[in-house]
Amino acid sequence: MFETLRIAVCVTTTLLVSIPAFAQNLPGANDPDVKEIAAYELTVAGLNKVLQATKNIEAAAKNDPRFQKQVALRAEIKKIENKEEPTDADQERLEKAREELETMREGIFPKTDNRSLTEMAAAIEKEPAFARAISSAGLTPREYAKFLFAYMTSGMVAGMMEQGVIKEVPKELAGSVNPANIKFHQAHKAELQAFQKAMESLNEP
Numbered sequence: 001m002f003e004t005l006r007i008a009v010c011v012t013t014t015l016l017v018s019i020p021a022f023a024q025n026l027p028g029a030n031d032p033d034v035k036e037i038a039a040y041e042l043t044v045a046g047l048n049k050v051l052q053a054t055k056n057i058e059a060a061a062k063n064d065p066r067f068q069k070q071v072a073l074r075a076e077i078k079k080i081e082n083k084e085e086p087t088d089a090d091q092e093r094l095e096k097a098r099e100e101l102e103t104m105r106e107g108i109f110p111k112t113d114n115r116s117l118t119e120m121a122a123a124i125e126k127e128p129a130f131a132r133a134i135s136s137a138g139l140t141p142r143e144y145a146k147f148l149f150a151y152m153t154s155g156m157v158a159g160m161m162e163q164g165v166i167k168e169v170p171k172e173l174a175g176s177v178n179p180a181n182i183k184f185h186q187a188h189k190a191e192l193q194a195f196q197k198a199m200e201s202l203n204e205p
Helices: 007-024 032-039 044-062 065-081 088-108 117-125 128-135 141-162 179-187 189-201
Strands: none
Touching: 032 117, 032 141, 044 065, 044 128, 044 141, 044 189, 065 088, 117 128, 117 141, 128 141, 141 179, 179 189
């Protein structure tokens, strides 16, 4: 699901793509960033602020030539991929377009398998337009990243509980995921579904 996020909100894409890897490779409950995320509590008010911040980021990205280029590349890639009988030239162009897109994305928000909250916040702060977009929604880049980390890590646990895969927080996540956030997911399904739907609507071309 996370790979479908629109390139115009590249910062959010990077955050969401990196979070599952972060959750699977947590540096330990004593890590300062992990402690900060575990202490953070999700709220409906926070949910609304993050959604507004993401909308603001999208609006800011639309005016950035770098992201306009990425949108164009994504469209070109999709067009070639949808061809029933692509030519050799199409395949060559497809490969080059994918490489160009990845290079552009990495140049703005380098991806790591175990990026910390601090690194995530710093990556956003390096992009003044995105930092301003988040600030105008009443958040700091760190708060924005922290919400998404807490939202995803607790959401994964809550989801596994709902599916009956687990009955309690796994030992490896004990001390790293706030139990209150798991309860938040369980108690605010309607709000979270609306939030997810709204976030996904930003991905529509």
